[in-house]
Amino acid sequence: MPGSPDETYRPLLFSIAYGMTGSVGDAEDIVQDAFLGLTRARQAGTVIADPKAYLTTAVTRLGINHMRSARVRRETYVGDWLPEPVVVPADKPGPAEHAELADSLSMAFLVLLEALKPVERAVFMLREVFGYGYADVARITGKSEVNCRQIFARARRRVAADSPVLGGVVPGRRAEGEEFARRFFEAAAGGDMDALLDMLAPDVVFRGDGGGKAQTITRPIPGRREVARLLVVALRRAGNQGASIRPAQVNGGPGAVLHDADGRVLVVVEMDVADGKVQTIRTVANPDKLGHLGPVSDLARLPEPN
Structure with a gap:
């Protein structure tokens, strides 16, 4: 609902979904589906003690499912695949809807993430880009904390093999x-x-x-x-x-x-x-x-x- 406290999480949720998909449209759809799920859960009488955790988990898992279906399409893509660009005009430098994205996920970084499997991508991004602790990453992805540590280490090695510099812009x-x-x-x-x-x-x-x-x-x-x-x-x-x-x-x-x-x-x-x-x-x-x-x-x- 516009203006609700939950809306303050939208930039973060978009950033996670975009980092998973590399698509602005798909990311916005995923975020909207997560909010719809939250509304339905509340209407069914479920008490959501931590809406941010609920939405973050929903967006991440929807992103993982999306990437599993998208991998086949990426394999048949004609020419170089690059992410859909997120653009802020130079003459309009004010607050953008996706402000949390700007300093986190460059095109170069998103291309590197294409080498990762969907769950690896989610674990790596939540930990490397958004700074979640392993306990939170485990809760969000539904994996054990030990498994998340192993997945992250493996994913980081794969990304670092292609680029010694991790992360976005300065x-x-x-x-x-x-x-x-x-x-x-x-x-x-x-x-x-x-x-x-x-x-x-x-x-x-x-x-x-x-x-x-x-x-x-x-x-x-x-x-x-x-x-x-x-x-x-x-x-x-x-x-x-x-x-x-x-x-x-x-x-x-x-x-x-x-x-x-x-x-x-x-x-x-x-x-x-x-x-x-x-x-x-x-x-x-x-x-x-x-x-x-x-x-x-x-x-x-x-x-x-x-």
């Missing part, structure tokens, strides 16, 4: 990231190769998610000059078609949203920045992953197969 550097993003996209849109090359790490990688439904690269592109040329060509083409770039926070880090001439969402760009250099660029163009941001452009959409 909140204190967000303003710096926004200014960096503004200069970066100005250089790219203006074709300033020297400025662009200076901001890209030598081993930078460009990744794109079109899901087989939008025009984008089908494999990662490594290398500073290759990525710079790709950006300049892509943004020049988009600019010639009337597209505009608006800097934004994307999953708590620097990025931008491209809109077509009619203001519809064309693509979302997210960047990993370290030591003043862009390490990775990720673009989400799959129209199925952009609908929560507003009307989606047809400019990059591929024709439906006959």
Whole structure:
């Protein structure tokens, strides 16, 4: 119920559900289902002594069930899979509905979590990201505390094998990231190769998610000059078609949203920045992953197969 004390838990619940699914729409559905379950339990006369614990448990278990069914779909996904972006416009930096997410779950981190099984993902995320104790993790997941410790240790080894750095962005550097993003996209849109090359790490990688439904690269592109040329060509083409770039926070880090001439969402760009250099660029163009941001452009959409 809007305005009820239970609503204060919604940002946390969304963050857990989004961390489990990587999907804004699915996360919102899971959270709504959890609240519906709470309402039904109360209507049936059940006394819920700790609504936060009830909702957290419901969201986590719904997320585990969702991931079990989603794994088959992920295995047949066309090209790179990236999470649905959570975007906060740079010109609207006030409190966001999903504020607890911004400093916790970057796109890079969510991609790493894809290597984990659903229960491993839940245990690892509750412990690593949200700081739950093992007793609480055990209660939420329905596993023993000893088992949760084993699951966490195993999951952490698997994630660390792919990345020695665990976690999301550094909140204190967000303003710096926004200014960096503004200069970066100005250089790219203006074709300033020297400025662009200076901001890209030598081993930078460009990744794109079109899901087989939008025009984008089908494999990662490594290398500073290759990525710079790709950006300049892509943004020049988009600019010639009337597209505009608006800097934004994307999953708590620097990025931008491209809109077509009619203001519809064309693509979302997210960047990993370290030591003043862009390490990775990720673009989400799959129209199925952009609908929560507003009307989606047809400019990059591929024709439906006959």
